[in-house]
Amino acid sequence: MSKSFISYNNIHKLCKKGASDIKQNGPVDLIIAIGGGGFIPARILRTFLKEEGKKNIPIQAIGLSLYEQMTEDEDKIGKEVVRTQWLDFGNLSQHFDSLIGKNVLIVDEVDDTRTTLHYAVSELERDVLEMQQKLGRTDEKTTFSVFVLHNKDKPKKAQLPDEMLQNGRYIVGETVVDKWIIYPWDAQEIDEHTEKAQEQGNI
Numbered sequence: 001m002s003k004s005f006i007s008y009n010n011i012h013k014l015c016k017k018g019a020s021d022i023k024q025n026g027p028v029d030l031i032i033a034i035g036g037g038g039f040i041p042a043r044i045l046r047t048f049l050k051e052e053g054k055k056n057i058p059i060q061a062i063g064l065s066l067y068e069q070m071t072e073d074e075d076k077i078g079k080e081v082v083r084t085q086w087l088d089f090g091n092l093s094q095h096f097d098s099l100i101g102k103n104v105l106i107v108d109e110v111d112d113t114r115t116t117l118h119y120a121v122s123e124l125e126r127d128v129l130e131m132q133q134k135l136g137r138t139d140e141k142t143t144f145s146v147f148v149l150h151n152k153d154k155p156k157k158a159q160l161p162d163e164m165l166q167n168g169r170y171i172v173g174e175t176v177v178d179k180w181i182i183y184p185w186d187a188q189e190i191d192e193h194t195e196k197a198q199e200q201g202n203i
């Protein structure tokens, strides 16, 4: 599979473009970065989403990793999402006792088979519902949006809620063909990497 090299500049610009779309849905209360690939885009996005005179938007991290797993059909290898880290409101508890009633933005670098995003959204929605029922706050609306730098144009193995897709709450920096994307944080030689990205017009 051919490789597509992405530069830090390219990522910064995709975040800037994404942020203007994200803002159409109102102010974001909390960013949830899916690690590791979502960390750097989440931090850049925060720069563009910050509202004047307001505090920085908090970023929480969740750790999700895809592991290969044999399925019942032994010829096929499925992928299982493993949760390595989850939300911790800790010192934020004064403002964030939970996600209830918040406008939450989930960030990852790439939507490949959509397995990871599906897992993140459905688990977070389940957490919120459980908490709402526990606290008797079922009348408050929590909104989840998703931002990815790249969406690979390919058949997906899992879905996102229709409501999210139809209401402009799935936001993509760029939709790309199904190529192997090489992000700059994986580069051993960043100058060479950036040159290759420039040659491909990914600047």
Ligand SMILES: O=P(O)(O)OC[C@H]1O[C@H](OP(=O)(O)OP(=O)(O)O)[C@H](O)[C@@H]1O
Pocket: 034, 035, 036, 037, 038, 064, 065, 066, 067, 108, 109, 110, 111, 112, 113, 114, 115, 116, 117
């Ligand atoms: O759409 P999907 O098929 O689910 O693939 C996308 C996910 O795969 C990568 O994660 P990975 O588990 O490789 O970990 P990393 O983010 O730590 O590199 C990437 O960061 C996304 O989270």
